[in-house]
Structures are given as structure tokens and as C-alpha cells.
Amino acid sequence: MRKRVCLAVCLAMAVPACAQADCPVPEGWLALQPVGASDAVVAVQLPSTPLPVGELFDIEVSVCDPQDGNLPLARADAMMPAHRHGMNYRPEIAGHGPNLHTVKGFMFHMPGAWQISIELGAVERQRFVLGVTAE
Amino acid sequence: MIRFRRLLAGLLLFLGAGAAGAQGVLLDQGEIDAALLHGPWPPPRTGDPSNRVSGIPEAIELGRILFSSPALSSGGRLSCASCHDPDNGFTDGLETARSHVGRLDRNTQGLFNLAGMRWFGWDGRSDSLWAQSLLPIIRSDEMALDVGQIADALQDGPLRERYEGLFGPADSQAPDRNLANVGKALAAYIETITTGKTPFDRFRDALEAGDLEAAAAYPEDAQRGFRIFAGKGKCTFCHVGPLFSNSEFHDAGVPYFVEPTRVDTGRHGGIEALLGSRFTLRGAFSDDPAKTGAWKVERLVRSHDDFGTFRTPSLRELTRTAPYMHNGSLATLRDVVNHYSTIDLERMHTDGEAILEPLDLSERETADLVAFLESLSTR
Numbered sequence: 001m002r003k004r005v006c007l008a009v010c011l012a013m014a015v016p017a018c019a020q021a022d023c024p025v026p027e028g029w030l031a032l033q034p035v036g037a038s039d040a041v042v043a044v045q046l047p048s049t050p051l052p053v054g055e056l057f058d059i060e061v062s063v064c065d066p067q068d069g070n071l072p073l074a075r076a077d078a079m080m081p082a083h084r085h086g087m088n089y090r091p092e093i094a095g096h097g098p099n100l101h102t103v104k105g106f107m108f109h110m111p112g113a114w115q116i117s118i119e120l121g122a123v124e125r126q127r128f129v130l131g132v133t134a135e
Numbered sequence: 136m137i138r139f140r141r142l143l144a145g146l147l148l149f150l151g152a153g154a155a156g157a158q159g160v161l162l163d164q165g166e167i168d169a170a171l172l173h174g175p176w177p178p179p180r181t182g183d184p185s186n187r188v189s190g191i192p193e194a195i196e197l198g199r200i201l202f203s204s205p206a207l208s209s210g211g212r213l214s215c216a217s218c219h220d221p222d223n224g225f226t227d228g229l230e231t232a233r234s235h236v237g238r239l240d241r242n243t244q245g246l247f248n249l250a251g252m253r254w255f256g257w258d259g260r261s262d263s264l265w266a267q268s269l270l271p272i273i274r275s276d277e278m279a280l281d282v283g284q285i286a287d288a289l290q291d292g293p294l295r296e297r298y299e300g301l302f303g304p305a306d307s308q309a310p311d312r313n314l315a316n317v318g319k320a321l322a323a324y325i326e327t328i329t330t331g332k333t334p335f336d337r338f339r340d341a342l343e344a345g346d347l348e349a350a351a352a353y354p355e356d357a358q359r360g361f362r363i364f365a366g367k368g369k370c371t372f373c374h375v376g377p378l379f380s381n382s383e384f385h386d387a388g389v390p391y392f393v394e395p396t397r398v399d400t401g402r403h404g405g406i407e408a409l410l411g412s413r414f415t416l417r418g419a420f421s422d423d424p425a426k427t428g429a430w431k432v433e434r435l436v437r438s439h440d441d442f443g444t445f446r447t448p449s450l451r452e453l454t455r456t457a458p459y460m461h462n463g464s465l466a467t468l469r470d471v472v473n474h475y476s477t478i479d480l481e482r483m484h485t486d487g488e489a490i491l492e493p494l495d496l497s498e499r500e501t502a503d504l505v506a507f508l509e510s511l512s513t514r
Contacts, residue, residue, distance in 0.1 A: 053375050054253075054382065056430070083488040088383055089434040105430055109383040110372050135172070 023064035032118060032128035040065035042118050042128040050135040053111045061101045061118060069098070071126075075119040076103040078132075082113060108134040159351025160342070161358045167342050169365040174343070176336045176377050177329060178251055186265050186319045187422035188301055189326060197297040198324025201317060206291040208278035210235075215271065215321070218243045224455030225328060230463030236276045240393050242463035245456035248449060250326045253382035253431065257445045257461040258405025262431045263421070264325060266414040269318030285313045311413065315420040330452050334510040335361075353510070360507025363500055368475065372490050379450035379511065384441065388478045388491060389460045391443040399461065402441040409435075454512040472496065472504045 023041035025031045032042045045060040065071045073093055079086040091105045108114055116130045162170065180190075188194035201207060203216040218232050219225040225246040232239040241257055249255070255267035271277040272285070280288065289298050289305040298305055302316040332340075338353035364370045375381045384402040391399045409432060414420050417429035445461045459465040465474055476496040483491070496504065 083490060085438075085440065085488060086436065088436055089430065090436050092434070105434060109381045111375060112372065 022066045026062065029060075029062065030130055032116070032130040035127040035129055038120075038126045038128070039067050040071060040120060040126060040128075042120065044116065044118070044130060046132065050133040051106075051108055051114070053108055053134050055107070056104075057106050058102055058104045059106060059116070061103055063099045063101070063120060065120075071120045072122055073101045073103075073118065074121055074125055076101075076117070078106060078108070078114050078116045080110060080112060081115055083110070111135050159355070160347050161355060162342075162362065166362055166365060169371065170339050170361060171343055172371075172376065173379065174336060174339045174377055176332060176339075178377055181250070183250070183264065183322065183326070184423040184425070184427050185263050185416050185421040186322055188319050188323050191301070191323060193297065194301055194320045194323035195327055196324075197294070197301060198320040198322065200293055200297070201321055202324055204291070204294065206288045206294065207272050207280055207285070207317070209280050213278050219246055224452060226456050228457065230458055232277075234277055235279070239276060240399055241461050242458065244448075245452060246325050246328050247330050247452045247456075248378060249328070251378055251382075252380070252446075252449075254384075254405075254446055256405060258401050258403075258408070259384060259446050260405040260408035261412070261414070262409065262416050262428060263322070263414075265315065265318040265322035266412065266420075267318075268321035268325060269314050269414065272314065272317065282310045282314055285310055285317065289313065289317070311420070315414060318414070319422075330513050333451070333513050335507070338510075354506060356503045356506040357510040358507075359500075360503035360505065360510075363494075363496070363504050364507055368494055368504065369490050370475075373447040374450055380447045382446065384444035384446055385488065386440075386444050386483055387447075387460070388474070388480075388482050389445070389462065389464060390482060391462075393462075398443065400442055401461070402444040402446075406435065406437055406441060450508060450511050452512045454509055454514065468505050468508050469501065472501050472508070476501065 025041065025043045026045075029043040029045045032044065034040070034042075041064045043062045043064075045062075047057045047059070051057060059076075061073060061076065063071055063073060073095065076091055076093055077086060078091075087107055088109055089105060089107050091103050093101055093103050095101045111134050114132050114134055116132055118128045119125045120128070183189040201215075202219075203214045203221075205211040205214045205217075208214065212235055218227045218234075220227060226243045227233070229243065231241055232243040244257065249264055252264075253259075253262075255261040255264060256270075261267035261270065272280050273282050286305040286308070289295060295305070298316070298320075301320065302308070305313050308316070334353060334357070338350055338358075341347070341349035341352075364374075373381055373383075373385050373387075384405075391401060393399050409415065412418075415429075415432045416423070417426055417432055421429070448459075453459070453468060457466060457468075459468070459471050465471050475491065476494045478491050478493050480492065
């Protein structure tokens with residue numbers, strides 16, 4: 001319950017790096033917003049802000065779930081909400097370490113607002129999103 | 136009033152407030168930042184690791200000879216230069232190309248600055264320049280050479296010695312290997328078809344250097360055109376970077392009916408061709424042990440939106456490559472600007488990207504945008 005409250009406060013305050021006490025977000029990383037209820041904290045480290053257009057880049061993803069320490073990273077993707085299209089190439093998840101993953105091969109082919117989306121879970125999926133900019 | 140503004144601009148400059156509003160430079164800081172993204176030009180030269188003769192002078196020379204040699208076509212009818220005329224912007228000036236079978240479906244692309252592209256052909260059917268360069272030789276509606284005859288064709292006069300020097304004797308190699316080698320020599324040549332700095336590049340460089348006096352030499356109509364290009368025109372969503380192309384595929388509202396009952400499927404067909412090709416960057420004919428570019432074909436996401444989309448063309452050297460669009464349907468740059476100004480959303484795919492919309496440009500805005508587009512050419 002306390003965690004939920006904390007999360008609600010975080011969301012209400014729209015503090016990107018705000019996270020639960022047991023799942024601190026490393027400095028320089030960005031916490032994603034859960035779509036629906038989730039105790040897990042997903043954070044990413046981006047190679048640059050803004051992200052490049054027309055170049056391959058990799059992101060680091062950290063997953064912390066106080067309930068289930070082994071939530072697999074099921075999917076990583078990105079789309080442009082305003083233009084209703086995703087990327088033209090599928091990124092590749094290359095795990096290293098139990099809750100740390102490298103996702104390789106993002107390629108944003110247009111400048112503007114993109115949304116990175118990470119899905120966790122083997123059966124039931126939990127989705128997390130982060131708005132980013134490409135220039 | 137004008138004098139007062141100039142005075143003010145000078146003062147701003149003096150105070151180090153940036154270029155905004157300075158004499159002769161109409162762009163604000165955001166627009167200057169946007170302009171900087173279209174350079175520097177030329178880009179650094181990098182060889183093609185999938186083509187082991189990329190950058191080798193003997194291969195460039197062989198490619199140059201092959202380019203205008205009819206030996207590679209059935210009956211000696213056509214060479215690359217028949218359609219890609221070096222004296223005519225490496226294109227033919229026709230709406231769509233012509234060959235022995237008559238009119239083809241697509242406009243002949245100019246071959247400038249191709250080294251930096253990710254995909255080749257209007258539909259991106261090739262993932263490397265060498266794979267694209269060998270296609271016309273065997274296509275039945277282009278040079279129509281029987282691939283089994285290519286070794287014979289390479290015995291022709293000046294070709295034989297040069298080919299052997301680079302690749303070994305043609306008749307000891309499988310026809311596909313001959314073909315790939317010829318594609319690589321042609322690509323080595325085409326990589327050298329680059330263009331220099333344009334008026335826009337000099338403007339951009341001056342802005343980068345903070346030399347506003349030099350920047351002010353760029354005509355004001357072209358500057359106003361750039362503001363439309365990077366602003367309400369939203370052109371920079373697709374025409375990005377130094378090449379003014381994201382090298383990806385979009386629907387720019389150009390009809391894709393070739394005949395009332397036949398459409399050009401664009402990227403959709405391009406992907407089919409790519410996936411069926413033995414000449415891709417993941418295949419055996421790539422010379423790159425690391426298979427550097429193979430991710431393009433391996434990780435491609437297919438979508439129903441591919442249908443009727445075409446590769447965003449580079450906007451460099453447009454003054455030499457009329458007519459425009461994949462079907463050559465627009466004769467002049469003014470026609471292109473009018474097309475975007477009055478774009479017919481009904482023609483766009485139902486779930487289009489919602490970027491393009493009629494711009495309703497005034498006569499002056501149209502002229503400005505045309506002036507900007509013209510400033511992306513060296514002559």
C-alpha cells in the first residue's frame with residue numbers, strides 16, 4: 001500500500017526519476033511510466049538526449065520488481081504517437097545480468113516525439129512507456 | 136523603421152545575443168539550429184565494407200567504362216548511361232524510363248551522392264549500391280542480359296584485362312559471381328558521383344561559424360523558403376539531415392496507379408524483391424566478414440503501410456533531375472511545391488502518417504520554397 005501511494009505521488013508530481021524506495025533509479029537513468037498498475041520500476045539509460053535520427057542506437061534497461069525479482073523483459077519497441085507508426089526495424093534484446101538488459105538496434109527514422117515502450121512478464125504483460133525526442 | 140530594426144539587430148549581435156534578427160539573416164535561433172542539422176556537407180567519405188573494391192581507383196575506372204558500355208545488354212542496345220546520362224544529371228529527363236519494351240513504370244533516379252543511402256531504388260529493393268547496380272543488367276525490361284552470357288560480355292576489349300586484374304578471370308567464376316563483381320565495380324564508380332557545396336551549404340556553414348556577414352549573402356527568398364520547409368511545411372520530418380532524406384519510405388500523396396487497373400506497390404514490392412534476393416548484405420556476396428549492414432534486411436518490420444510508399448528522395452541537385460516523383464508526374468519544382476500546397480488527403484492511405492496536409496501557400500510563399508529548393512543544387 002505504501003508503495004502504491006508513493007507511486008501515485010510520483011506520477012502526480014510527474015517526476016521522471018522518482019521511484020520506489022526499494023527500487024532506486026540510478027543517477028542519469030530515466031524511469032518509465034507504468035501503463036496500468038505495477039509495482040515494478042523500469043528505467044532506461046539513453047545514449048543521448050535528444051536521440052539521433054537515422055542512426056542505430058542501443059539502450060540499457062533496468063528492471064526492478066520487489067514482488068518478483070525475475071520478471072523477464074518481453075519486448076522493447078518505440079512508436080510515434082502523433083503519426084501512428086512504429087520503427088521500421090525490430091530492436092533486439094540482449095540480456096546481461098539478471099535485471100539489466102541491453103536493447104540493441106533502435107532506429108528513429110523521423111525527428112519528433114517518440115514513445116519507448118517496454119513490456120515485462122512471461123505470461124501477463126506489464127507495459128511501461130517513456131516519451132522521448134529525436135532530432 | 137527598417138533602419139531602426141537593423142540597428143537593433145546590430146546591437147543584439149554586439150551583445151552576443153546570437154544571430155537572430157541580424158542584418159540579412161531572417162532565421163531565429165530555433166531555425167538556425169534546424170538549418171545546422173542539414174550539414175556539414177560534404178559528409179566524410181567512408182568506403183563500403185561489403186564491397187571490397189570500393190574506393191579502389193582501378194575499380195572506379197572499370198565501373199566508369201562499364202557504365203557506358205552496351206556490352207552488358209542483350210543485343211548491345213543499352214548501357215547504364217542510356218538512361219543515366221552523365222551530361223543530364225545522370226537521368227534521362229523523361230517522366231518514366233524507356234527501354235526496348237517501351238515505357239517503364241518509374242522515373243529514372245539521378246545517381247548523385249548515393250553512398251550515404253540506406254536503401255536503393257524508389258522501393259528500396261536493394262540494401263547496397265552494388266546490389267542495385269547489377270539489377271538493370273539482368274532485368275528483362277532493362278538491359279536484359281542472360282546472366283549466363285556475362286562472362287562472354289566481359290571478354291569485350293578494354294573490359295577483360297581490367298576485370299581480371301581486380302577479380303580474376305571471368306570465365307573461371309560462376310555467373311552470379313561475375314554479376315556481383317560487375318555490380319561492385321559499377322558501385323565503386325557511382326560512389327564517386329558526388330556533389331559539392333551549394334548556396335545553402337555556404338549559408339549553413341556561415342551560420343555555424345557565426346559569420347553573419349557571409350550568411351547574409353544567402354538570398355532572403357531562399358531563407359523564407361527554408362522557414363516554411365522546416366516550419367509549417369513539416370518537410371523536415373522526412374527530408375532530414377545533410378542528404379535531405381531519411382532514406383525510408385512514405386506516402387507523399389503521389390498517385391500510385393500506373394494504369395486504371397494496375398498499381399505500383401512501392402515499398403511493399405520492394406521488400407518482396409529484397410527478401411527474395413541473393414544479393415543482400417546478409418548473403419554470400421557481401422565482402423564484409425562482420426556483415427555490418429545485415430541488420431537492415433534481418434530486422435525489417437513489414438507493415439500494410441508499406442503499400443504504395445516510396446523512398447524519400449534526396450533534395451540535392453534537383454535542378455538537374457526533373458521531372459520529379461517516382462512516376463515523374465511533376466515537371467517542375469513549382470509543380471512539386473503546388474502538389475504539397477494542395478495535397479489531396481483523399482489520395483493518401485487511410486491510416487496515413489497525418490503529417491502532410493494542404494499548406495495553402497500564397498504565391499510568394501510558393502516562390503520562396505522553390506527558391507530554397509533551388510539553392511540545394513550546385514548549378
